Amino acid sequence: MKNHNLYKIIILLVTAIVINGCTEAYPLVTNRFEDVLIVEANLTNELKNQEVKLTKSARFEDENYLPESGAEVFITDDAGNKYNFSENSDKYVSDIEFQAVPNTKYQLHINTKDGRSFASSPEILTTITPIQSVVAAIEQKDDINGVGIRVNSFDPTATSTYYRFEYEETYKVVAPKWLPTKLVWNGGPTFEPNSVDTKVCYGSNKSIGFMLLNTNKLKEDRVDYRIRFISDQDYIITTRYSILVKQYVESLAAYNYYNTLNKTAVSGGTITSPTQPGLLLGNLRSINGDSKISGYFDVCSVSTERIYFNYADLFPGKFPPPYAVDCTQFCYEKEAYNPVPCTHCCHYLDDLPRGIITYYSGDGIKSLETYWVDAPCGDCTKIASNIKPPFWVD
Secondary structure (H helix, E strand, C coil): CCCCHHHHHHHHHHHHHHCCCCCCCCCCCCCCCCCEEEEEEEEECCCECCEEEEEECCCCCCCCCEECCCCEEEEEECCCCEEEEEEECCEEEECCCECCCCCCEEEEEEECCCCCEEEECCEECCCCCCEEEEEEEEEEECCEEEEEEEEEEECCCCCCCEEEEEEEEEEEEECCCCCCEEEEECCCEEEEECCHHHCEEEEEEECCCCEEEECCCCCCCEEEEEEEEEECCCHHHCCEEEEEEEEEECCHHHHHHHHHHHHHHHCCCCCCCCCCCCCCCCCEEECCCCCEEEEEEEEEEEEEEEEEEEHHHHCCCCCCCCCCCCCCCEEEECCCCCCCCCCCCCCCHHHCCCCCCEEEECCCCCCCEEEEECHHHHCHHHCCECCCCCCCCC
16 A cells, blocks of 8 residues: 555556557647546455555646545445545545455445445455565576575465565665764854764665566466565665565456556556557446546455565675765865875865765864765765664664
């Protein structure tokens, strides 16, 4: 639900319909507009407040999506239970915690404030197949050395078959040139204390696209899937790295839906294609008219696993990757009589860039030379957050 891949790809499809036949590369402006309700809904076997996201189709030139507000959203099951959802920011969240259970049919219902009504087909929970392990090991990809992160699982009943994967990675960032003093421009150069909160930070990224696996052609319903490859020169593994992996078991229909979306995205879009695919229909339909709806109500089992590793664990005795930015020191001559060799930038204090914080290393007082580095080298908050994630373990 936190991933916007589904919305972005669907909006491309919807836009392709309304500007079909356009051959001009620029400007891309929608001449006709079709109102389509876009749904992102995953009901899983996790006991939690489930979420549904409703958005309106946007014109191609629009910068942001618009949420569908004021709707009535609820899920029913064939046991007679009804789970109501309440609007919360840009999504709808179930009023109580609940989870999908086996052998029960679930149906999503949506009534918009302008009188449109939609419902999904009844869906049942897929096979519950837990992740057995997530392993990080040295591998090569396209002749590049790095770390391959693989997901392993096994379904002895051979009823899982269709898988979707997501990950969220978090990594520790340590400013390599952090010092207790920094230079700040306040109408002129001044030296100030540098906060210790700028030394250690944490960055985070989420997976992009739909990572899918079909084990139909394998002898066993066994997963050995490389979900991530990281070059050994990527700074995100310099110190400590963690990845949270999610494995979803999908139905055949859901797998085909996501696979079609993937192909649409990989093709570079359908905007100028002579053959448009039309609106990609999922398992949601209008029940009181011909209003358009796109998206999928996915009832699927999920298993999660988090691992950590340090660079030294996999590459003992090797130099770590270079930092996110070039931290080569540059310099200026205090007396300005005999400029010393510098790597780049400035010879004189007054020539240092204005409007940014420039950090220095060196005493700046006793020696004739003071060395400087770009801001992220002494302040990790320029490229990451200094808030330690609650799950983080050192």
